[in-house]
Amino acid sequence: MKYENQRLCVPRNPAPRPLPPGMPFERDRLLRVLANVWVNGTELHYFLIQGPEPQRQAVRDAFTEWKGLPLGLKFTETTNRAAAEVRISFDAADGSWSYVGRDVLGIPNTQATMNFGWDLTDDYGHTTALHEIGHTLGLPHEHQNPFSGIQWDVEKVYAYFTGSPNNWSRAQTDSNVLHKFSTTEVDGSAWDPDSVMEYWFPAGLIIEPAQYAAGLMPAGGLSAQDIEWAKKFYPGQAPGPKVLEPFTSRPFTLGPGEQADFALEPDESRPYTISTFGTSDVVMVLFEDDAGTLRYLGGDDDGGTGLNARLHLRLLAGRRYVVRLRLYWAGGTGTSAIMYW
Structure with a gap:
């Protein structure tokens, strides 16, 4: 391909997220x-x-x-x-x-x-x-x-x-x-x-x-x-989600960039909380399964905050939802957990 007075891309980025000083x-x-x-x-x-x-x-x-x-x-x-x-x-x-x-x-x-x-x-x-x-x-x-x-x-x-x-x-x-x-x-x-x-x-x-x-x-x-x-x-083949039961903590151990997926099917329609626990930094995203198409409902990113990823949403009985967790940093123990209630 010949180079001759080519016009070039100019990426656009918002200001980077500030991180706390003194972070390792x-x-x-x-x-x-x-x-x-x-x-x-x-x-x-x-x-x-x-x-x-x-x-x-x-x-x-x-x-x-x-x-x-x-x-x-x-x-x-x-x-x-x-x-x-x-x-x-x-x-x-x-x-x-x-x-x-x-x-x-x-x-x-x-x-x-x-x-x-x-x-x-x-x-x-x-x-x-x-x-x-x-x-x-x-x-x-x-x-x-x-x-x-x-x-x-x-x-x-x-x-x-x-x-x-x-x-x-x-x-x-x-x-x-x-x-x-x-x-x-x-x-x-x-x-x-x-x-x-x-x-x-x-x-x-x-x-x-x-x-x-x-x-x-x-x-x-x-x-x-x-x-x-x-x-x-973005590996083309990923393992299917693990089942997440209400009020039951499920541990996960991931390396940087790795991901864990969980499926949940509430038995009653009401507001729910989905939260991670531990010292890791993760992004958590929730999807609703609409006849095989996963539709984005919400997400939370606790990276660098010292908090845990948490979502408060109304979920419907009989519907299937998939929550995905992608790890930035594993924390001191390398193991964290997720639960919904």
Whole structure:
């Protein structure tokens, strides 16, 4: 794929969640690395905001490619904007961008969470669609990996990106290119210059590694490392949920990024509390089983708070619910518990 004056993605992120000072390094690192990862098995609904049909179909095809790895995520197009976690616009004046991972849940449903600002029907457009969906899955830009070893010719980087077609400010160039993530923000994986999350860079911007002085031009599409990352966090085959009985504590022992699923079927309709116990940091998400489709009801993230994840919801007798727990940090004992009452 030839690099020639390509327009590039600008990710959007709310301010990172503040964490208490003095937190142990390992706990801090795990909370930041896993902050935007969905629970495995999540069904993400996406809504296409107008746009020409060829562009819309290109987005559908990119979702299908990610799902076909296979992943333990489901992507479902919906015509109900209010029911969509992911809302995709096609504003040619706004570039291409996406919020990252679970940050989309904090964006009002009147706003898009992803935009495509150029044609998606050629090879570069297909890679752009895969790239923005990668952000929604929780992937950051690869060239900002602290393990990349990239040394930039900073003034040439500014000159290039402040010019056409991107026309970024120096501050935007800092944020999108020159800024390196902290080692606390990434999972420790080696730099992947062929990642779908990597930018294309022309000759003269990179000083080191020397082999990229003539330009960094990924092949396009998903790399082997992209696929490995996605399958690690979203395994296509997961064990079925364990049964959770009311007023009965169920222990769980997980490693960082691992998940436990529980099914519950209340025998009376009333308000219930679902809570974890222990010193671990988890995100807890509750779904209602609607004829085999799991519909999101609520979630709580106790990461870094010193509290436990807890939900208060009215559940209905005879309905089946699934609660999913994804661990950031295991705490002192490595074992926690869940109960509902």
